[in-house]
Amino acid sequence: YILTVQQEIQRLDKIVNNFLNYLRSEDLKKEQLEMNHLLDEVLHLYEREFSAANIEVQKDFADSFMVLADEERIKTTFVNIIVNAIQAMPKGGKLKIESDAQNKEIRISDNGVGIAKKDLEHIFDVFYTTKQNGSGLGLPTAYKIIREHNADMYINSKEQKGTTVVIQWKEQ
Numbered sequence: 001y002i003l004t005v006q007q008e009i010q011r012l013d014k015i016v017n018n019f020l021n022y023l024r025s026e027d028l029k030k031e032q033l034e035m036n037h038l039l040d041e042v043l044h045l046y047e048r049e050f051s052a053a054n055i056e057v058q059k060d061f062a063d064s065f066m067v068l069a070d071e072e073r074i075k076t077t078f079v080n081i082i083v084n085a086i087q088a089m090p091k092g093g094k095l096k097i098e099s100d101a102q103n104k105e106i107r108i109s110d111n112g113v114g115i116a117k118k119d120l121e122h123i124f125d126v127f128y129t130t131k132q133n134g135s136g137l138g139l140p141t142a143y144k145i146i147r148e149h150n151a152d153m154y155i156n157s158k159e160q161k162g163t164t165v166v167i168q169w170k171e172q
Contacts, residue, residue, distance in 0.1 A: 028069075035067055038074060038075055057094075058095070060098040109164040116159055
């Protein structure tokens with residue numbers, strides 16, 4: 001019983017922390033950041049998960065892609081999107097990360113299960129989730145962070161084909 005209680009406390013703690021992260025409206029600590037470097041750092045964090053899930057990672061980065069951004073908040077966004085991609089490919093697959101400095105875009109694509117059309121219109125709604133253990137805060141948090149950075153986030157998805165998340169910065 002103690003183990004079950006401890007696991008439940010950890011689960012609830014994670015939900016509360018995710019919710020607080022979503023609500024957090026702190027001053028952004030913006031600085032010029034190399035997006036390719038940040039993406040590499042996040043990808044490095046998940047190397048074991050990629051290997052265990054038989055996910056091939058393909059990178060197609062611009063030579064240099066600088067953005068005025070808050071490092072920790074942008075990393076949170078990348079983590080949320082990449083974790084979703086891993087979960088969308090339970091039988092393995094391909095994760096493609098592209099950066100395009102000329103168009104100020106980052107594209108993160110997977111060839112996983114995709115998102116049902118009826119769910120696409122709700123993916124940025126707080127607490128909306130189709131996952132049994134999901135909190136419904138990952139994508140809304142990522143979207144909120146991106147909007148705070150004068151950027152947009154779009155999601156294109158087809159069931160059983162995969163999902164592409166596009167983050168595009170406006171003029172800075």
